[in-house]
Amino acid sequence: MGAMRKTEKPLQRIRASEMPWEPLGKHGLRRRLLGLDEATGHVTSIVGIPENWRGGGVAHYHDAVEEVFILEGSVTLDDVHYWKEGDYFYRPAHIVHGHDEKSHIGAMALTRSDGVLVLNLVHEPAEPKEYPLPESNDPRGHVFSLPVADVAAGPDAAFPAEWGIKPLSADPVSGARTLIAEIPAGWQGTAPVLGTDWEAFILAGSVDGTAGDFVPQDYTSGEADTPLLGATGSTKGCTVLVWQFGRQ
Structure with a gap:
């Protein structure tokens, strides 16, 4: 997907702590909006x-992708598997989920979708999870639950040699991918130009x-x-979640 504009200008810094909370849905969720492409x-x-x-409490599916990284706390959608801090998942469109949504301790999640998440209800789901x-035919597949701490960081030709890259999910057709970049303390250099639209x-x-x-x-x-983040250096090191859009 090209020509994606989710902030008013490239490298505009959005500080989550300065964004207002707004209600999300009808069941007590709230959100801080970081980036939005009005066209899509x-x-x-x-x-x-x-x-x-x-x-x-009703299973449902969306016609859009959901991608989530749990920042803190935990949440379950089936009362069996709990996503907790540091977990990542990528849910393609047309995946039935949300059979029994709850959070005992609360949670904070970084979420991303490629369209409006309209709830298509499934009152009699075929499976309990x-x-x-x-x-559902997303080439990236369904990444149900990935503890990011378990993913090894390694080199990636698109990034400076000193950076460690943790791949989380990727579309082999479009080239779109999600990854974590670990920038070491003391790094100085030139930020990579990725050749695709990106978020961080x-x-x-x-x-x-x-x-x-x-x-x-x-x-x-x-x-x-x-250039990614316009980065030129990191005194104490930095861990960045990066989304790359794919080719049209």
């Missing part, structure tokens, strides 16, 4: 889930660059020719 409904947000939260409908969210540490400093829970986006 493609949205990136931080979603807050309160303690002892209970969702609608997440399952794909026949029309700082998980830990900080990075300096042409757009100023980025610190935890800062978000920005860029176009194909925008």
